[in-house]
Amino acid sequence: MENRLAELKAALAEISDLHSALALLGWDQETCMPAGGAPARAEQISTLSKIAHEKFTTDEMGLLLDGLMAQLHTLNPDSDEAAMVRVAHRDYQKAKKLPGSLVADFTRTASLAVEAWREARATNNFAMFQPHLEKIVALTIRKAEAWGYEDHIYDALLDEYEPEMKSSQVATVFKQVRNAIVPLVDAIVSRGKPVDDAFLREYYNPQKQWDFGVKVITDFGFDFKHGRQDKSTHPFTTSFTSNDVRLTTRIMENYLPSALTGTMHEAGHGMYEQGFAPSLMRTQVDDATSLGFHESQSRMWE
């Protein structure tokens, strides 16, 4: 058992390192990379994704995980080791269903689409982005078919964000939310005169916006020794490990909430990522339980 666990940890550590490098390739593309670097970057992301997938889906990994799952009852179910085995086994079953070529195609297509999206957005030209979006949808459908599903094709995709969640359950939740929100919005609209939010749309010095946001999230507890903030076309958070978490924000000179709420929101994501136990680093368990959990953290702080 101990030997097998050590073997699994060593293998997952290598795969985690590849995923960290992939996260950096993506972060750099959205924050620093000159536009001319885009085609080669897509190849780099595609190659590393394929290698990470290959390393994770070997027959040896399958045997190792089967052996560990057979002994899982000997571990404390709340232990990190038991979680590591369960998560890796579940991820393996899913990864094994995807051909490496599909992983390579999807990641290359998505990377090229980022550049097209940025340019299309700047020139308000959807036609420029449309062929990329069509390719992404087609490849995503192929992924869903490869994973398989019972009721709805989106169940296969939803599982990536909310493990075990079904589209029908989300529809039930959304229906309840809609039933509460629609009357609320109607009531607000029926009041007539909207609240005056002109003060949000005055000129605010960009550097002061940046500095204020940094002060706010430092006070929240975002740790700049283990993270940083940059600017990007759309704000996001990415994490190489819990010791290196990258936020981005977007400053609009004449709209105060853009940078401030973006920074607070992303810091919520970032503090969640910074909070994973150091002992879990490079195990693949140092990852969000689900997108819902992640978003609960970002929205709470925002």
Added chain:
Amino acid sequence: MENRLAELKAALAEISDLHSALALLGWDQETCMPAGGAPARAEQISTLSKIAHEKFTTDEMGLLLDGLMAQLHTLNPDSDEAAMVRVAHRDYQKAKKLPGSLVADFTRTASLAVEAWREARATNNFAMFQPHLEKIVALTIRKAEAWGYEDHIYDALLDEYEPEMKSSQVATVFKQVRNAIVPLVDAIVSRGKPVDDAFLREYYNPQKQWDFGVKVITDFGFDFKHGRQDKSTHPFTTSFTSNDVRLTTRIMENYLPSALTGTMHEAGHGMYEQGFAPSLMRTQVDDATSLGFHESQSRMWE
């Protein structure tokens, strides 16, 4: 022949992508990475270096290159394909002599040393850097012994910078240079009063220093659509592909030459890297012939 060349190109493209990702991991460490990210970054660099080495030194690669070398006479010796085969075969022979564990240890050690060096430099504390330097020297000696040499151990290391050059040849060149330089320096010193360079040591606005350097190298021809400049502790140039070349500079408020000559020097390196033929991208031939060539470009522009 055609099939074998295609197979080699596909394999080298993957390995090039790994090296590009490694270059980004190194660039980010010196320009952006928060200090807390250092230990995990060293593991990422070590893992990717080991994987790139493993992928390059397979027995299949050896057979493929042997087959291509046997047919090399059928190619135009000046063709890109012939160069690709020769370079890959030479690199393979050398890489095969290094154990993967040594590659992993060396790259991890070097990455950790960067962080120690930065902190030691800031606090002028050589004792902090010394143990890292000792490890690097010990591992470098192991590399030299693994590669082998005839006359001088440094011949094995020099070959990485100037292929086929021997330490004894460098000593001859240096002797000639010394014979000319020592009397020149003596003559300058004997003139007595040194030239007044106080104007170099006045206050120069950092942003204006940056902007002026950017203007100068843009006029040189450095292409910012396929590159960028950042700040780092010590200036350097790195290249992910010829379409994404990164320079750094270091601004000193009270010493004008630091940023300006650094920027011009690195732009010389950068333009050399940007000048590789696009057709050579991801072949491993899109690399400097030697460090001497590289430095001739940087010093000429500086």
